[in-house]
Amino acid sequence: MTSYKLLVYGIAGWSGYFVMALELLGGRALGPYFGSGIYVWGALITLFMLSLSIGYLIGGSLSTGKPTLQKLSAMLLLAVLAALPCVLAATPILEFIFDHVPDPRYGALCASMALFFLPITVLGAVSPYAVRLLVDSLGTSGQVAGKVFFVSTLGSTLGTLLTSFYLVLLFELDQIMVGMMLISVVAGLAGWLSHREGVRYATSV
Numbered sequence: 453m454t455s456y457k458l459l460v461y462g463i464a465g466w467s468g469y470f471v472m473a474l475e476l477l478g479g480r481a482l483g484p485y486f487g488s489g490i491y492v493w494g495a496l497i498t499l500f501m502l503s504l505s506i507g508y509l510i511g512g513s514l515s516t517g518k519p520t521l522q523k524l525s526a527m528l529l530l531a532v533l534a535a536l537p538c539v540l541a542a543t544p545i546l547e548f549i550f551d552h553v554p555d556p557r558y559g560a561l562c563a564s565m566a567l568f569f570l571p572i573t574v575l576g577a578v579s580p581y582a583v584r585l586l587v588d589s590l591g592t593s594g595q596v597a598g599k600v601f602f603v604s605t606l607g608s609t610l611g612t613l614l615t616s617f618y619l620v621l622l623f624e625l626d627q628i629m630v631g632m633m634l635i636s637v638v639a640g641l642a643g644w645l646s647h648r649e650g651v652r653y654a655t656s657v
Contacts, residue, residue, distance in 0.1 A: 459521060459643050460582050461603050463528055466639050467578040468607030470531070470632055473615040474538070475500050477625050478568055481542055485550045486560040495560035496568075503569050507576015514577065515584030524581055525643030527574055532636045534570035539629050542567060579604045 478496050479488065486492050514523070537545065545566050553559035579600055586596045619628050 465607035468604035469611035472611035503572035504576035511577030511580035
C-alpha cells in the first residue's frame with residue numbers, strides 16, 4: 453500500500469477515533485450541569501447521529517469536484533478549529549445554557565449542539581470524501597467503501613475503549629482534548645504537506 457493510501461486511511465481511522473472519544477468526553481463535560489442520566493446520553497447520541505448524517509452528505513457532495521488529499525487534510529484541520537470551543541469556552545457555554553434552559557433534557561441537547569455540532573459535522577464528511585479519493589474505478593467502489601468504513605469504525609472502537617477504560621483515569625478532560633487536537637493537527641499537516649499533488653477521482657462515471 454502506498455504512503456498516499458496510508459495517509460487517507462489513517463485520516464479516516466483517526467476521524468472515527470476523534471468522534472467517539474469526543475462523544476464520551478461530552479458525557480463527562482455535561483454531567484456536572486445536567487446529570488448523567490439517559491436523557492444526557494440521548495441528547496448526545498441524537499446530536500452526534502444528526503451531525504454525522506449531515507457530514508456524510510457534505511462529504512459526498514464535496515467529493516464530486518476534484519478531491520485531493522490536501523482537501524481531506526484541510527477537513528481534519530477544520531475539525532480541530534471547530535472543536536476549540538470545547539477546550540477554550542466549554543465552561544461559560546455550559547453555564548449559560550444551564551442558567552437559561554430549565555429542563556435538563558433540552559439543556560443537554562442545546563449544550564451538545566453548541567459544543568459538538570460543528571466538529572462532528574466536519575468529521576462526518578471525512579469518510580465519504582476518503583472513499584472518493586481511493587476509488588480507481590466503479591468496479592472497486594464497493595470494496596473501497598467497505599475498507600474505509602471498516603477503518604473508520606475500528607478507529608471509533610479504539611476511541612471508545614481507550615478513552616473510557618484508560619484516558620479518563622489518567623488525564624483531565626481538557627488534557628485529553630488537547631492531545632487529540634494535536635494529533636489531528638499532525639495528521640492533517642502530514643496529508644497537507646504530502647508530495648502527492650495529482651487529483652484522484654474515478655476513471656469512469
